[in-house]
Amino acid sequence: MPAESTRYFVRFRLYHRILHIMVIVSFLGLALTGMSLKFSGQDWGVWLSWVMGGPMASRFLHRLFAVVTFLYFGLHVLWIIRSWIKDGFKKTFWGPDSIMPQFIDIKQMFQNVKYFLGKGPQPKFDKYTYWEKFDYFAVFWGVAIIGSTGLVLWFPVLFAHFLPGILINAAVIVHSDEALLAVGFIFTIHFFNTHLRPEKFPMDKVIFTGRVTEEELKNERPAEYERLVASGRLEKIETTEAKHWVYTAARIGGFTAVTIGLILVIMIIYALIAG
């Protein structure tokens, strides 16, 4: 429980928090509806499809969540363009405040492995760690690959006007297998990195509250903390504690998402082993 005198700082603005909630809801929806189609030969696939109102309802919901995906993706691209115009190309696409992967990330990745092996200190992370940048770009290429192939499956007649038929068959395989990879990655590695690692267990609520405490900022992102202090910007991002209901909603929403995700992964592994 944070002490009375705890100081809070903004990490994520409302805009990004809303977009991330759209990511969670749509991804869970796409994974559940998609996997019920992919594993329709399994009892649990049939059950899942039945829970969602049957195959036709699942197909409709899949397309609905796909629209949400394209919407948040478009809104995020608009945000990048806005930052580019407001802060300039260099600040948006390079430097410690940018989420672009940079040389320091490779260096810190090796340093972190050494730290895990007890052979050196933990790297001094800045605003975004190398694994956070990886997760961010995973969504970019995921939406590009799964989204484009999904559109081919949605509008096969339209795409058949200019794509050879074989590519439409290939789109089914790429969509299905990349979806499996995305589900496996998000529901294990992303969940572990953000919620289940010892420093954060059982859950990191920052994406819902948008705030970190001074202690978290200092310990987890020391390079960012030092930069903020040195530039006098720390006070500018100071805020108050999030409302009680936000923590409650974060706990309920977060646990629901993690539980659904982990159960889905277990069922997929079971299906792949059982054949």
Ligand code: HEM
């Ligand atoms: C974001 C844009 C997406 C679009 C436009 C899209 C579209 C589609 C369409 C049209 C189908 C065929 C469904 C049918 O038979 O009626 C499909 C199947 C499927 N989708 Fe998506 N989808 C998207 C994202 C995703 C995501 C993010 C996942 C999983 C994480 C996913 C998983 C699947 C799976 C597993 C299937 C079944 C493939 C099979 O039969 O093997 N989709 N998708």
